[in-house]
Amino acid sequence: MKNVTITINGAEQQAQVEPRLLLVHYLREVAGLTGTHIGCETSLCGACTVLMDGRAVKSCTVLAVQADGHKIGTVEGLANGGQLHAIQEGFWEEHGLQCGFCTPGMLMCSHDLLAQHPSPTDSEIREAINGNLCRCTGYEHIVNAVKSAARKMTKRVSARAA
Amino acid sequence: MAQNGKPTSKSNGKSNGTRNGDAAPWVGRKLKRKEDPRLIQGISHYTDDLKLPRMLHCVLVRSPYAHAEVGAIRTDAARAVHGVVGVFTAEDVSSIGMVPCAIQMPDLKVPKHPVLATERVRYVGEPVAVVVAEDLYAARDAAELVEVDYEPLHVITNMEKALGNETSYVHEEFRSNKAFTHALKNGDIAAAFKKADRVVKQRMINQRLAPIAMETRAVLAEYLPGEKRLTVWNSTQIPHLLRTQISVMLGLPETAVRVIAPEVGGGFGSKLNVYAEDGIVPWLAMKLGRPVRWSETRRENFASTIHGRDTINDVELAVKKDGTVLGLRVRILADLGAYHQLLTPLIPQLTALMLAGCYKFPAIDIEIQGVFTNKMSTDAYRGAGRPEATYIVERIMDIAAHELNIDSAEFRLKNFPQSKEFPFNTVTGLTYDSAKYQESLKKALQLAGYDALRRRQKNGLKQGKYYGVGVSTYVEICAIGPSAATPAGGWESATVRIEPTGKVTLLTGASPHGQGEETTFAQLIADQLGIDPDDVNVVHGDTLAVPYGIGTFGSRATAVGGTAAYLATQKLKAKLATLAAHLLGAKPGDITIGRRVLTAKGSKKSIPFREVVMAAYTARSIPAGFEPGLEATHFFEPSNFTFPFGAHIASVEVDPETGEVKLEKYVAVDDCGNVLNPLLVDGQIQGGIAQGIGQAMWEELIYNEEGQLVTGTLMDYALPKAHFLPNFTLDRTVTPSPVNPMGVKGVGEAGTIASTPCMVNAVCDALASLGIRHIEMPLKPERVWQAISHAQAAPREPEPLLVGALAASAARKNAQKPARRRT
Structure with missing residues (x-):
């Protein structure tokens, strides 16, 4: 067993884990955060996407021990004190989800994209979420959701700057 | 396939979701979903998110062989793993009833389907043992240590071989691999083919597909002996039907069983079923006196959750030279897999019912044979029988249009029933409730800029550009359905x-x-x-x-x-x-x-x-x-089914050097009757179109000759990804259904039904000038490239069967024309 210290959504947590424990299992079974879903365990579907130090990673191919000393962001940490994140609002308003299973991964992946590219084109959005599979939506409403979020975030940044 | 740079999505939703005053009805508005806040915050609960005190985890041990005698099963090493609570095999669970099949038909062979294999395994992934442990990792470790002796047997994967010269059987007791024959005949088919100027023939294959709900199957069961209550959380589309079946499988009063479908992460038909694990996990919870949870891995989901489609179709269309259709003859081999799941034998029958499509066929002659093979069962996958029917009808209509040199849209318009003919009685015995086929196709043609697309196609050929326009109409059977037509109440x-x-x-x-x-x-x-x-x-x-x-x-x-x-x-x-x-x-x-x-x-x-x-x-x-x-x-209780319909048009360019298909524009005009929420209807159609394009272009479950599932992971099975697809252009017509007071029809499967033939029609249309009339799905670049290469290399083959005067006239024409190559 190994000791790990992981900061999840801003709160530092310590635990003893098997070295082979996947980060996604750590989040779901040890930390009790089941918003991060498991869709394949082989890094192909993206449902388990979380942020590690701000960048999107597939938590089924990261070991909990690899996250030792790092900051992890999950879907549960997106909203701020009951205020939805612009990306969450975008998905809600543009009907970017149906069954909702891929959604947490899509949200976290979009978070990474918009941090790197605040106003992506349709094509850039489609490339960016390429590693995240959705079987319900056909992706078009997801693209609209990310665009909507990008507009909101840009507006909020400029409002703050003004 | 490359992405279209210009998004063209639009919709005719009639309101923006905000209230226009108190009088405006809620129905018809683009309202945001009430279920979304919990889903976008990750605070909803799917089955695998639920955790009960003292909960155990279980893992199934599955057959690596497609067909084998099962010998000794050694479980000692597995039991010795720290944390393992028990290992169970077929003998232990013999009190659990068979995995059920709800379909009854005359002469249907229904094999025994135990929850864990007894003497034989009949497909890769069939469960043979189950390991229960304190945590998932221990259960997985132990499952790897269960040793099973297998004596491999002859494997049957090819339907035609399974039926011809039968020497080995998936189920010995039947001495045949044929599970059923289903015929549907109406009208004077012999006269139709006698009268025909031309008979258009084509064999077409509807490949095997995986439903791939993003949430795999999962079961959590808890038994409270004091209350005598079994509670089962199950990722299912049918909680009540499942409750009834669990009570039968476990011999419990139905009143003692509670089934809860918590958040369910997609189904597409794959969770409209009752599986071995649905009996095993509750049985374990009762046996061990502790809650037990099972979650399917994606690999298991590919191998052991139902598949869809998998039919070989020999199609003959009798048609007059003026483009009037006279009759349709279809012979179908349906690969059922090794066992019947809940609805397995029903799906091909739905295909038969829908083979009239949107057209006035005076006569039809359908015969379907259901075939056992050493594969996972096929069953209801989004569309369930209707995509197969629509593919057959819309492909043969397109091939016929090319052979008759009639515009494919004109050919369809000519053979539609007029809207005043509704309710319309089809040659397959259905009564279509209401439709305006002409209106919907004309709207789609206009939206797509059809005439301009055809002009571009013609001009493109001069520059070596291969543009194709695919037209597909569809009618689907929805609102299933009157109880008389369903196995368990409609x-x-x-x-x-x-x-x-x-x-x-x-x-x-x-x-x-x-x-x-x-x-x-x-x-x-x-x-x-x-x-x-x-x-x-x-x-x-x-x-x-x-x-x-x-x-x-x-x-x-x-x-x-x-x-x-x-x-x-x-x-x-x-x-x-x-x-x-x-x-x-x-x-x-x-x-x-x-x-x-x-x-x-x-x-x-x-x-x-x-x-x-x-x-x-x-x-x-x-x-x-x-x-x-x-x-x-x-x-x-509905008095009839409803019959949504529509017309889809795809515009593609095929690169003759690489076989790559670029989808440039996709137009869909759908009619699902009155619309409750346009935003959600658009979402259903877009998702459906993507799934249908997935079948046309990329998806295919391949079993090799040993019955191994070659495309059994998301690495090998190509699900549509975001950058594979353009935005779609959506529009609607609204023809209310008279079958229910709200005039609604249903929309869940529409996109999946129309888009598959639409894409294949588009690609084959692009390559028609090379003499290519049909390419089997999925239309991966390699397959398209091969078709092009063969067409360019092949010697001229005889024209398809011509009858009567038209044959003589065609012969005269051919004598004057340069040779046309065919694949």
Whole structure:
């Protein structure tokens, strides 16, 4: 067993884990955060996407021990004190989800994209979420959701700057 | 396939979701979904998110062989793993009933289907043992240590070999690999083919597909011996039907079983079933006296959750030279896999029913053989039989149009029934409720800029550019369905309860898993009662809370479940009117229900909705004989199916050097009757189109000759990804259904049905000038490139069968024309 210290959504947590424990299992079974879903365990579907130090990673191919000393962001940490994140609002308003299973991964992946590219084109959005599979939506409403979020975030940044 | 740079998505939704004043109905608005806040915050609960005290985990040990005798199973090493609680094999679970098949037909061979394999395994992935442990990692470690002796047997994967020269059998006891023969004949088919100027023939294969709901299957079971209550959380589309089947499999009174479908992460038909694990996991929970959870891995999901399609179709169309269709003859081999799951033998029969498509065929002759092979069972996958039928009809229509040199849109328009002919009786024995096929196709042609696309195609050829235009129309059978036509009842239930405070609870037997019925059903009830959708709480998926229901599948939830909710609400409206009339001193017939108020016509007297509701509960001032409370239940039995329809057009460019297909434009005009929420209807259609394009272009489950699933991971099975697809251009026509009072039809499968033939038609159209008439799906670049290469290298083959005078005239024409190559 190994000791790990992981900061999840801003709160530092310590635990003893098997070295082979996947980060996604750590989040779901040890930390009790089941918003991060498991869709394949082989890094192909993206449902388990979380942020590690701000960048999107597939938590089924990261070991909990690899996250030792790092900051992890999950879907549960997106909203701020009951205020939805612009990306969450975008998905809600543009009907970017149906069954909702891929959604947490899509949200976290979009978070990474918009941090790197605040106003992506349709094509850039489609490339960016390429590693995240959705079987319900056909992706078009997801693209609209990310665009909507990008507009909101840009507006909020400029409002703050003004 | 590359992405179109210019998004062209548009929709004709009639409102933007904001209130336009109190009078505007909620139905028809693009309302945001009520279910989304919990889903976008990661605070909803799918089965695998649930954790109970003392919960155990289980893992199935599955056969690596497609066909083998099962010998000794050694479990000692597995049992020795720290944390393992038990290992169980077929002998241990012999008290569990068979995995059920709900379909009865004359001469149907129904093999025994034990939950764990007994003497033989018959497909890769068939469960042979189950390991239970304190945690998942221990259970997986132990499962690897279970040793099973297998004696491999001859493997049957090819349907034609399975039927011809049979020397080995998937099920020895039947001495045959044929599970059933189903025929549907109507009209004078011999005369049709005799009269024909031309017979257009094509073999076409509908490949095997994986449904791939993003949430795999999962089961959590807990048994409380004191209360004698088994609770099963299951990622299912059919909680009540599953409850009945679990009680039969485990020999429990149905009243002792509670099934809860919590958040369900997609189904597409794959969770419209009863699987071995649905019996095993509850049995383990009872046996061990502790809660047990099982979650399928994606690999298991590929191997051991039902597959879809997998048919070989020999199609012959009899047609006059003026383009009038005379008759259709179809011979289908349907690969059923090794066992029947719940609906396995039903799916090809749905194909037969829908083979008339949107056309006036005077005669039809269909024969289907269901074949056992050493593969996972096929069953209902999004569309379930209708995509197969539509593919056959729309492909042969396109091939015929090319052979007759008639424009493919014109050819279709010529053979549609006119809208005044509805209700229209089809040659397959159905009565289509209502449609305007001409209107929908013409709208699609206009939106696509069809004439310009054809001009570009013609000009393109001169520059070596291969542009194709695919046209596909479709009609689907929805709102399944009248009970007489279904194995387990085709009705749906709803209980509407106005609570004392005026808030409303709807208990619906439909069990949504992404379709958004918590929103749409709330919209329709809100309009009826003059309240807001936020006042309506839609409860579903818990058999202890909800009256017996059938479930969400077959595009039935709104048309059948929504109608049940609507009709239950009508009963409450009558009761509210009676009580309001009593309180206001008016006649019940004079009461109208407005926004949160009930008013007596002809007088200024009115009473707030909440006061009437409270009066029904306090019951101090009610008319004689008035039953206190405000709760009504309705079980809606539809008089017919509904038949949504539409027309899709795809514009593609094929690169002859690489075989790559670029989808440039995709136009869909769909008609699902009246629309409750345009935003959600668009979502269903877009998702459906993507899934249907997936079949046409990329998806294929391949079993090799040893029965190994070669494309059994998401690495090998190509699901549509975001950058594979452009935005779609959507529009609608609205032809209300007369079958239900809301005039709704259903939309869940429409996109999947139309888009597959539409894409293949487009690609084959692009390559028609090379003499290519058909390419089997999926149209991966390699396969398209091979077709092009063969066409360019192949010697000229004889023209298809020509009959009578047309043959002579064609022969004369051919003598004058340069040779045309065919694949």
